[in-house]
Amino acid sequence: MTKKILRVLNGEAVWPPPVWLMRQAGRFLPEYRAVRAQTKGFMDLCTTPELACEVTMQPVRRFGMDAAILFSDILVLPWALGQDLTFAEGEGPILPPIRTREQIEALDVAGVRAAIAPVLETVRQVRAALNKREEEGEGQATLIGFAGSPFTVACYMIEGGGSKEFAHVRAMAHGEPELFELLMEKIIAGTITYLSAQVLSGAEALMLFDSWSGILSPNLFRKHVIGATARIVAKLRERFPKTPIIGFPRLAGLMLGEYAEKTSVQGVAIDTSAEPSIAASMIPAHIALQGNLDPLAVVAGGAALEAEAASILNALKGRPHIFNLGHGILPQTNPDHVKALVEQIKNA
Ligand code: CP3
Numbered sequence: 001m002t003k004k005i006l007r008v009l010n011g012e013a014v015w016p017p018p019v020w021l022m023r024q025a026g027r028f029l030p031e032y033r034a035v036r037a038q039t040k041g042f043m044d045l046c047t048t049p050e051l052a053c054e055v056t057m058q059p060v061r062r063f064g065m066d067a068a069i070l071f072s073d074i075l076v077l078p079w080a081l082g083q084d085l086t087f088a089e090g091e092g093p094i095l096p097p098i099r100t101r102e103q104i105e106a107l108d109v110a111g112v113r114a115a116i117a118p119v120l121e122t123v124r125q126v127r128a129a130l131n132k133r134e135e136e137g138e139g140q141a142t143l144i145g146f147a148g149s150p151f152t153v154a155c156y157m158i159e160g161g162g163s164k165e166f167a168h169v170r171a172m173a174h175g176e177p178e179l180f181e182l183l184m185e186k187i188i189a190g191t192i193t194y195l196s197a198q199v200l201s202g203a204e205a206l207m208l209f210d211s212w213s214g215i216l217s218p219n220l221f222r223k224h225v226i227g228a229t230a231r232i233v234a235k236l237r238e239r240f241p242k243t244p245i246i247g248f249p250r251l252a253g254l255m256l257g258e259y260a261e262k263t264s265v266q267g268v269a270i271d272t273s274a275e276p277s278i279a280a281s282m283i284p285a286h287i288a289l290q291g292n293l294d295p296l297a298v299v300a301g302g303a304a305l306e307a308e309a310a311s312i313l314n315a316l317k318g319r320p321h322i323f324n325l326g327h328g329i330l331p332q333t334n335p336d337h338v339k340a341l342v343e344q345i346k347n348a
Helices: 004-009 029-036 042-044 049-063 076-080 101-105 111-117 117-135 148-161 165-175 176-203 219-240 253-263 277-283 296-300 303-314 335-346
Strands: 068-069 086-088 092-094 141-148 206-209 245-249 266-268 286-294 319-323
Touching: 004 141, 004 206, 029 042, 029 049, 029 245, 042 049, 042 086, 042 296, 042 335, 049 092, 049 117, 049 335, 068 296, 076 176, 101 176, 101 266, 101 335, 111 117, 111 165, 117 141, 117 176, 141 148, 141 176, 148 206, 148 219, 148 253, 165 176, 176 206, 176 219, 206 219, 219 245, 245 253, 245 286, 253 266, 253 277, 253 303, 253 319, 253 335, 277 303, 286 296, 286 303, 296 303, 296 335
Parallel strands: 068 141, 141 206, 206 245, 245 266, 266 286, 286 319
Antiparallel strands: 086 092
16 A cells, blocks of 8 residues: 555545654653663764664654654754764854865765765665564654755855844845856765665655745746756656655745746745645645644644644645644654644544
């Protein structure tokens, strides 16, 4: 029997919709924090396949999620290209900012394959663990591999970490377009290598996280979000025609319809700000929607959570829909609220 998420990404409206949550493997789970405490740091966890497999499986076992999302990070690609990466406790990622031609030329696309070997081993182990669960009658879950979209990855590489405005990035994209495009070309090539290797190792669907796509002007959005995503999707489709791709152009707003049509993704993840039925009207009917519960509603729990989830279910009933959040789950979330949410969806 084909897995629910793969049916939905094939254009089928499955009821009740399958469910998983962005960042479902993470700090809101005590069992994640226990594994994390055994490691020297976040990157150590990402590059130790047995532990990365364990934390990938935790939310699948605890809540019966319909997907396992590979435990890794979108910043593994810059790291694999040779940019230093550290995660300071409680502060997020820190990278030495890349702003010059010399720095961009030094990024090593050919080195990606060797650097990502431990992540690929995690993919193989997770797929084996999922197959075993299925054989033992414990349920099916789809293994989703992922990468950041080139624009969002470029944001962190150029800015050197998180930012509210990404002013250096937007200034470079407008003011030094050749330099910016040189960097984008390297990221696009690295992303194709990285995602292809994940499929060959056992990923059944892929997701491209474009967390910062919404900060671009429409012209640059067309070029660096739609254009870059379309190129990656076309290349992967040629190599792996059966592996569906979900795009997450966060805060794309009025550009959502054009993104859905021109990138050829099979699924569009919508953020918390998107009104589900309006988003649905902007997206061709055969393309699946994923989303879009406010992560803070899950923090709140109770009747407020139930009402928000019910309105999304109703708005997207009859459409191919994968229930999810509109952004990643927050570390302060009570796991019991997640349990109640998943039960509500499964009993809808
Ligand atoms: O459960 C999962 O979703 C799987 C793994 C995953 C992580 N990050 C693990 C992680 C995925 C899919 C991501 C995506 C990611 N990473 C995005 C795109 C989605 C989004 O949230 O917008 C972005 C922008 C990043 C970059 C990143 N990684 C930041 C800004 C931070 C620091 C902030 C934070 O949430 O801690 C990270 C660290 C990170 N990535 C953690 C986890 C579980 C926490 C680190 C820890 O455990 O110490």
